[in-house]
Amino acid sequence: MPYLIDGNNVMDQAGMQSGDLAAARKRLIQGLARFVAANRVKVKVVFDGTPGEEFPDGRSYRSVKILYARPGSDADARITDIIKKSSYRRDMILVTSDRALESFARRQGARVISAGKFRAMIKEAEDQLMAREKTGPPEPVDVEEWLDFFKSDK
Numbered sequence: 001m002p003y004l005i006d007g008n009n010v011m012d013q014a015g016m017q018s019g020d021l022a023a024a025r026k027r028l029i030q031g032l033a034r035f036v037a038a039n040r041v042k043v044k045v046v047f048d049g050t051p052g053e054e055f056p057d058g059r060s061y062r063s064v065k066i067l068y069a070r071p072g073s074d075a076d077a078r079i080t081d082i083i084k085k086s087s088y089r090r091d092m093i094l095v096t097s098d099r100a101l102e103s104f105a106r107r108q109g110a111r112v113i114s115a116g117k118f119r120a121m122i123k124e125a126e127d128q129l130m131a132r133e134k135t136g137p138p139e140p141v142d143v144e145e146w147l148d149f150f151k152s153d154k
Contacts (some may be wrong), residue, residue: 004082005032006096006115007047008075013097013115022052029055031122033062038125044082048075076101083108 011024025047032043044065051057051068059066067082069075076098083105086092092110095118096102102112113121 001091001093002042002044002088003093003095004079004110005043005045005118006075006079006094006098006101007045008049009096009098010115010118013119021049022054025052025055029061029064029066031126032064034129035122035125036063038128046075046078046082080104083110 007025007028011028029045032045035041036043042065043063044067046067046069048069055061055066057066057068067078069078079094079096079101083089083092083094089109092105094101094105094110094112095115096105096112097115105112
């Protein structure tokens with residue numbers, strides 16, 4: 001299922017926007033990349049404002065597609081446009097806590113998750129990845145032993 005993220009909305013809900021906007025965007029993008037790695041899903045994030053140097057409009061970072069509001073517009077308008085043009089609206093999950101955007105997305109057939117709930121999902125994904133790293137890769141399988149165990153007595 002593809003996720004469409006209202007980036008500034010998620011950052012606002014998490015209190016990430018105080019201070020350096022570029023750093024806040026980077027933290028969110030890195031969290032989204034971990035979410036993608038843990039869940040093997042597609043993610044597009046749309047931010048308000050001018051594109052940053054490190055993450056320009058249209059760039060992908062670890063399978064996270066990064067987009068910005070069009071000049072003279074806002075992220076909500078770009079998100080609305082993406083939803084309208086999508087041929088897979090019913091499979092799309094919009095992440096926002098903006099009521100007007102949520103209402104529009106639902107009328108178009110998309111599912112909606114609040115920014116707060118999604119932040120919890122990112123945290124869960126990060127915890128899963130950390131647990132995988134701690135346990136390390138699975139032990140190698142002794143194929144000969146398994147073949148011997150399951151071989152037929154015929």
